[in-house]
Amino acid sequence: MEKGRNYTLHIWRQPSAKVKGKFKTYKVENISPGSSFLEMLDILNNELEQKGEDPVHFDHDCREGICGTCSLFINGRPHGPEKEITACQLHMRSFPDGMDITIEPWRASAFPVIKDLVVDRSAFDRIMQAGGYVSIRTGGVPDANAIPIPKENADLAMDAAQCIGCGACVAACKNASAMLFVSAKISQLSLLPQGDVERSKRAKAMIKQMDDEGFGACTNTGACEAECPKGISLSNIARMNREFMRSAVVD
Amino acid sequence: MKLDSKIPEGPLAEKWSKHKFSLKLVNPANKRKYDIIVVGTGLAGASAAASFGELGYNVKAFCYQDSPRRAHSIAAQGGINAAKNYQNDGDSIYRLFYDTIKGGDYRAREANVYRLAEVSNNIIDQCVAQGVPFAREYGGLLDNRSFGGAQVSRTFYARGQTGQQLLLGAYSALSRQIHNGKVQMFPRTEMLDLVMVDGEAKGIITRNLVTGEIERHSAHAVVLATGGYGNVFFLSTNAMGCNTTAAWRAHKKGALFGNPCFTQIxxxxxxxxxxxxxxxxxxxxxxxxxxxxxxxxxxxxxxxxxxxxxxxxxxxxxxxxxxxxxxxxxxxxxxxxxxxxxxxxxxxxxxxxxxxxxxxxxxxxxxxxxxxxxxxxxxxxxxxxxxxxxxxxxxxxxxxxxxxxxxxYTMGGLWVDYNLMTTIPGLYALGECNFSDHGANRLGASALMQGLADGYFVIPYTIGDYLATKPYDKVSTDHEAFEKAEKELRERINKLLSIKGNKTVDQFHKELGKIMWDKCGMSRSEKGLKEAKEEISKLREEYWQNVNVLGSNDEMNMSLEKALRVADFMELGELMVDDALDREESCGGHFREESQTEEGEAKRNDEEYTYVSAWEYKGEGKPEELHKEELIFENVKLTQRSYK
CATH class of the missing domain: 3.90.700.10 (Succinate dehydrogenase/fumarate reductase flavoprotein, catalytic domain)
Structure with a gap:
């Protein structure tokens, strides 16, 4: 077994949305390099609870990098220093012994803090409700192979569809723009014949909702793509802009 | 209590069609007069809630996650089975049925499994129409692969993220219904009790995980799609939040629990x-x-x-x-x-x-x-x-x-009849939450199939049969049954918060997990199980005297959330051990050391154990009563599984 490591953690503590938050410093010791980042927080919380202190609240669930629940801003980067993974897939071997680690929640006015590191991302759900679907009902659909779809399009749609809705793109963006998230869904559906019928309506409705939620605009810095745990490409934003322009012309 | 599985008469292949015709219908204009509660928004819950909304029912959907899109169905990787036979390799509905029955080591109902295989094809059509980007071949048609012991290629997949894509498909349908106002969504809300009025399910008590508020919700029927209970083992592939509380609370209110010891490793x-x-x-x-x-x-x-x-x-x-x-x-x-x-x-x-x-x-x-x-x-x-x-x-x-x-994965779950109704009228269980389709072992790529089959293509039909006979009036949330359920929950919460002991919830959970894994895991013996039973019972006693849950109920409090869940896991753990003790045979995921062949392979005992164990809660401190639903095989011959 590799030797355990020690860290100094600076963690954002905020009892609720109504109270002002601040950083608090904690020490953790003898952390196995094979532990995940969230397991390190579990260990901290277990110690805090034993001392009678309120554990650090953070969102997490599947711990496999797919549910999109975890949302930690670690040393200035969403999901931490490694590329194309979520915080739950991050392991302590990425952090040298003795390191200072700063942990913050996503910061965006459209994602208000609920407690400590937990934020409210329901704005994403409302954007999806505005149009992130094909308006069909259960049953009465054609056979799955009735409409052939070129493999390249299916693959591109899948690339976009991999978005896990974690919000790292918003957290990374200096404008807190949600364009990468929104464009991933618009791209997926506009690349497929099933989504073609409603493409204009969808682009307009989702973009309007995005603006209403208070997300910022895109200035093409590419921070979202760089920090996206699923590697969603910036070209989706270009495709979304095209869809939006197209909808203005078509209607 | 007599268990009535309500399996329709007639030849296997015609049962579902005939049954659908015999089910009572609710007039389209009257559907809006009925409210349905759906708990859980994974594949089964999201697909059911969306389909109910489309039909015209009023739906309230609940999930503990911050968004319905995060349910743990999302983590399924491999794929979803369907009997499309697109590969021309000899697949058929009957073969999928047969493989699933055999794979489950002959401990599932023929009729349910056949229906599952039958509707599997509709699922693929539905998902493609939603825009699920399944893998395709260069000619533009869907690709398949062989999966988990199947000798035909019947598995549809979207890279290694099939569950994600199917769930996002169901989530999109659900989102549409939320937009249309037919589904009211309650994220970060956990069901903590079932409310019964005159012996029927009429509502639930929930806790708002952000504010701690205890809330009452009344409806004409309650549908549980709350997944499995693998986290009883502490370490599992389940998401951290997956829990048994909704199902266990229903069990304590009278829903029988089927085959609790059937877990998949x-x-x-x-x-x-x-x-x-x-x-x-x-x-x-x-x-x-x-x-x-x-x-x-x-x-x-x-x-x-x-x-x-x-x-x-x-x-x-x-x-x-x-x-x-x-x-x-x-x-x-x-x-x-x-x-x-x-x-x-x-x-x-x-x-x-x-x-x-x-x-x-x-x-x-x-x-x-x-x-x-x-x-x-x-x-x-x-x-x-x-x-x-x-x-x-x-x-x-x-x-x-x-x-x-x-x-x-847990094959066991709430006992349901052919209509997916539990032994409580008006209470349904879908997906991994029920026990019905996988017998003693689930085949790969079948969980997604079952979740969506139940939600899209079974419950939308069968729930009408119950609702059609019910008055439009809804039970008021001021009813004494709500009053009582809420009071009991508050007492439970206050009790946990007031113990202020020396051990954290996680410490207890780890200890429970270790007992379960060592003695009720991959290999089980009478001796080990009896020890486990005693150890869990002691641990449970200690829990209620020595657990330390910090904070209050009136805030986001993740320790309290866990504390409520672990309390229920302990009770369920004991029942799993009871069930494993009762089943003195090896079948599927349940391996009793006393029942093996000379070569060390699992040995079933069809003479004595061709039944579903359905356990009835009899009150605090009393042993649960075992009911047996005999499994009748009219179409397949029971053979010892051999993969040699």
């Missing part, structure tokens, strides 16, 4: 690294299509490997034991999950395990890479290899992966 997980671990990660079993499972032939060699004196790649061919290929020449590495898991345990018990702990076996892609090239392997499994490397820091293109079995 998945063979291809990343091994445990130490005692700081909180969660295990599954590697899709599609890896077994190309990876070869092996351990060193001798204990001496294995010891050298564990100490790091010998590297796996330096072990000569003749010093390796490809034990699955050796023992099961016809299925080889593709034997069903229970068989693969048990054999991994056996070789590790013999001292031939690898890795630091000795609790791991190799899954080696060397030969596949030599045969097909690294690019082909990368195209098939790239994201899985990457995930493995992120967690272990080993490169599986260069060194063999290490895997070990882990708790993955």
């Amino acid at each position: 998945h063979p291809t997980c990343i091994p445990v690294h130490g005692d700081q671990q909180s969660k295990l990660t599954l590697m899709s079993e599609s890896l077994r299509n190309d990876g070869r499972v092996w351990v060193p032939k001798t204990v001496e060699m294995a010891e050298k490997v564990r100490k790091g004196e010998v590297l796996p790649n330096d072990i000569a061919e003749e010093d390796r034991d490809y034990y699955l290929e050796r023992i099961y020449p016809s299925f080889g590495n593709l034997v069903p999950r229970d068989v693969a898991s048990r054999n991994a345990k056996n070789v590790c018990d013999e001292g031939r395990g690898v890795g630091e702990t000795g609790l791991a076996v190799y899954l080696d892609f060397r030969d596949a890479i030599k045969r097909d090239g690294e690019d082909t392997i990368r195209a098939k499994y790239g994201n899985l290899f990457q995930m493995y490397e992120k967690i272990t820091a080993d490169n599986p293109y260069k060194v063999p992966m290490m895997i070990y079995p882990a708790v993955h």
